[in-house]
Amino acid sequence: MDGGRRRLSLEDFRPESLAGVLGQEAAVARLRRILSGVRNGQVIPPHLLLRGPPGVGKTAAARAFGREALGDQYDASFSELKAFDARGHDELTEIIMRSRGPPPNGAPFRILFFDEVESLSPPALHDLRPGMEGEGGYSVFILACNDSSGLGKALLSRCTVLDFHPVEAADLRRIVEAALARTSYRLPPAAIEAIVEQSAGVPREAIKLLLEELGALPPPA
Numbered sequence: 001m002d003g004g005r006r007r008l009s010l011e012d013f014r015p016e017s018l019a020g021v022l023g024q025e026a027a028v029a030r031l032r033r034i035l036s037g038v039r040n041g042q043v044i045p046p047h048l049l050l051r052g053p054p055g056v057g058k059t060a061a062a063r064a065f066g067r068e069a070l071g072d073q074y075d076a077s078f079s080e081l082k083a084f085d086a087r088g089h090d091e092l093t094e095i096i097m098r099s100r101g102p103p104p105n106g107a108p109f110r111i112l113f114f115d116e117v118e119s120l121s122p123p124a125l126h127d128l129r130p131g132m133e134g135e136g137g138y139s140v141f142i143l144a145c146n147d148s149s150g151l152g153k154a155l156l157s158r159c160t161v162l163d164f165h166p167v168e169a170a171d172l173r174r175i176v177e178a179a180l181a182r183t184s185y186r187l188p189p190a191a192i193e194a195i196v197e198q199s200a201g202v203p204r205e206a207i208k209l210l211l212e213e214l215g216a217l218p219p220p221a
């Protein structure tokens with residue numbers, strides 16, 4: 001990666017696979033178990049709810065899971081829907097209805113990833129339900145939220161819930177070091193420790209602090 005001429009951004013450090021989602025062992029282990037069922041051709045994954053505080057890897061894990069589950073069908077069969085409070089009932093219903101047919105290119109299923117699902121209004125949450133009902137459907141819903149208390153039991157009971165947490169300092173250090181290794185920059189250990197300490201368990205904070213730190217350095221040789 002070119003660390004010098006182009007401005008680095010958060011996107012540059014998004015993990016490409018589940019192996020890069022660190023410090024979320026329980027959730028990642030369950031995602032892997034689900035993936036092995038998919039690879040054996042046994043099952044379509046269950047609907048998932050990824051729950052936890054901001055910046056600890058839910059979106060990263062959803063995309064990595066999608067990539068591993070769908071392989072080269074990822075671009076065609078993984079849809080990410082966000083800030084959909086702006087979407088009206090009709091649009092949401094249309095998305096759900098369209099999701100009932102077979103996915104393109106012979107993919108075994110499609111994934112609809114609804115990020116920040118708690119920002120949906122109660123009627124919109126209700127609109128999601130028909131898409132999640134019934135066996136043998138073609139669509140796997142992955143929902144992500146910080147707080148599931150407003151989602152309602154009906155929705156929760158349709159999902160396998162995976163909890164994400166703030167990560168330990170050792171994992172934050174690995175995240176910062178892995179991100180740094182994707183650039184041509186070097187930082188002294190004390191600078192890395194300062195980032196780990198200040199980011200208080202939140203990988204997104206650590207990456208943001210790293211970007212600040214690198215932005216203040218002259219371009220690497």
Ligand SMILES: Nc1ncnc2c1ncn2[C@@H]1O[C@H](COP(=O)(O)OP(=O)(O)OP(=O)(O)O)[C@@H](O)[C@H]1O
Pocket residue numbers: 010011013014015020021022023024052053054055056057058059060061116144145146167175203204205207
């Ligand atoms: N557990 C993690 N392991 C490795 N990198 C991580 C992890 N968590 C977050 N990151 C880094 O921080 C960035 C932001 O994280 P992400 O968008 O996945 O957080 P989130 O949990 O979805 O937050 P929000 O609740 O605000 O949507 C990721 O692209 C990645 O670079």
Ligand SMILES: [Mg+2]
Pocket residue numbers: 058059060115116144
């Ligand atoms: Mg997110």
